[in-house]
Amino acid sequence: MKLSFHGAARSVTGSRHLLEMASCRLLLDCGMFQGRREEAAAQNRALGFDPRSLSGVLLSHAHIDHSGALPMLMQQRFSGKVHLTRATADLTAIMLQDAARIQESDCRYVNKQERRRGTKCVQALFDSDDVEAITRRFVGVRYDDTIKIAPRVTATFHDAGHILGSAAVRVKYTVRGNTTTVLFSGDLGRSHMPILRDPEPPPPCDVLILESTYGDRLHEQAGEEMKQKAQDLIAHAKAHKSKIIVPAFAVGRTQELVMRIKELVVEDRIDPIPIYIDSPLASKATEVFRHHPECYDAETYRTFTEDGDPFASRYIRFISSPDDSKRLNAMKGPMIIISSSGMCEGGRVLHHLKHAIDDEANVIVFVGFQAEHTLGRKLVEGWDVVPIFGVPTKRRAQVVKFNGFSAHADRNDLLAYVRAISPLPSKVFIVHGEEKQALSLGAAIQNEHPAIDVTIPHRGSSHEI
Ligand SMILES: [Zn+2]
Structure with a gap:
């Protein structure tokens, strides 16, 4: 198996990780980069892989930094399915339509100003037709059901307690009797949040791809x-x-x-x-x-x-x-x-x-x-x-x-998540955190579990697993 990182690597937005196996190529999330307008637009246009070669996408949750580049796959002739929970399917559909609409109106507004100044116009990344096309590829699944993605490859969605429908996604790949299990945390939530259930304890895995938004911080209690x-x-x-x-x-x-x-x-x-x-x-x-x-x-x-x-x-x-x-x-x-x-x-x-x-x-x-x-x-x-x-x-x-409102696990929650995996994974990749957060969490995990191979990947890097 090969794992490569195309966003949310030593940064937070643009979550996109590519998992390659002999029988299929799966994209974990397809998020949008957010930040400085021109820089983000350039990053969003360069996906880093060929969408035509993808067998499918596994989407952890509906937030735009995880789902916002999905419509761009359709512009580049993606022909696979997008697997996601049913609530995520409904939320993502409305969020992407909204993103398309906002982009169009922001571009109109900015371009009016730019024309006045005689500078270059900006273009929307996608429109509502692209959104409609990708939502037709959605396959909604229930939490904890194991679904077959390709020969010898299955996936399961575990409640991540982050937003409605959010999941940690586990991929199992079996070849010649050997099974490798990759768990992608998506974004992890916290216990005792209103509306949602607490995050499910992590299932066993060999490789963990772990978010680190608050890898170096503790939350105020929402008390x-x-x-x-x-x-x-x-x-x-x-x-x-x-x-x-x-x-x-x-x-x-x-x-x-x-x-x-x-x-x-x-x-x-x-x-x-x-x-x-x-x-x-x-x-x-x-x-x-x-x-x-x-x-x-x-x-x-x-x-x-x-x-x-x-x-x-x-x-x-x-x-x-x-x-x-x-x-x-x-x-x-x-x-x-x-x-x-x-x-x-x-x-x-x-x-x-x-x-x-x-x-x-x-x-x-x-x-x-x-x-x-x-x-x-x-x-x-x-x-x-x-x-x-x-x-x-x-x-x-x-x-x-107000920090107490965070829907993200903090440093202690993330460390507890790793600790709860039994047996411990052999590899942990730290993603979805600014460099300081990712490095600090990585060091803490390494310190607590010297046997784990901890990597903080760079964008564009590839790893054999
Ligand atoms: Zn999120």
Whole structure:
């Protein structure tokens, strides 16, 4: 078997790993690079392998940095199937359509400015036809079912507890009576997250491909401290009639926020203020959440069977039309606007930021990971002037970061995941983490298990396994 890495190697985005066997070539994830516009576009166009030669794709979950380059396979005559869980199939379909739409509208906007300056125009990576074509290749599977991918090759999807439908994917390859098992962690979640079940313990494997987003960090607990911080923020918004802008992933994080704010209201800790979920994708994603109760944890399943809709409330409004979205810009607070994208790389949140960023009463709240070079990262790092739609914009609004919301395992969770594999794998490849995170986690694993061969692969590198 040969394993090569074509993204998310010493970086976070663009998750793409190629597993080659005599009988087939499988791509693990097909993610999009995110970050500096031109650089990311170039990386996205250079896949690093020929899609025509692929037998299939195994998709760990719907996040765009794992699924966002799938439509580009169709432009290059990919003819295989995409295997994924049923919830991931539904989520990925709406997320890719949304990505196509955002790219088209961002390109239009940027190109209008570029034409004015006489500089080069940008082009969308794919359109909705490409998305439709790839979704026709989706084959939804159930958790823990073993499916045959090719002669002598099977795959199983294990609940990763990261977002709805997320999985760690195990590939088994048997040749002349010898079986090699590769486990790809995808993104691992955490225990005790709202809505989702805890990550399943890892099955035995010979080779582990492990994410390391938080390989060098420990999370704040999403406990009392975070609740107090949220309570104070909402009180501040009420007193100052301010807007709280929350750039959040439309899938997973938005639904989690709704659940957590509802909890504060139920516990009588806040008077609810209007919450606008301004993202057509979030509305659609919430619909997908409603259709997949098989992914819920026991508590959410109980709310679902007893109250019907776990995601609704009188102070929550889902905004769909662009006109209603624009109206929010002129409206006075207090209000919470939850809008995507989570890293401020596109979408409606950019318009809300543009209108709210110069008022010091307003607050921009980050509840998710911010990749290097994104606008979200710049805001978290405290830049006073940030580019919005390419225009340097002065920031007066406060920026607050909540780390407790992470949907990712932290350093201790990742180390515990490796420890739980019995017997231990002989090889571990560390991916999906910035270099510092990946190196630190790799060193810790090596230190704890000297017998494991630990590699932190570079993009483009190939390894015999
Ligand atoms: Zn993810």
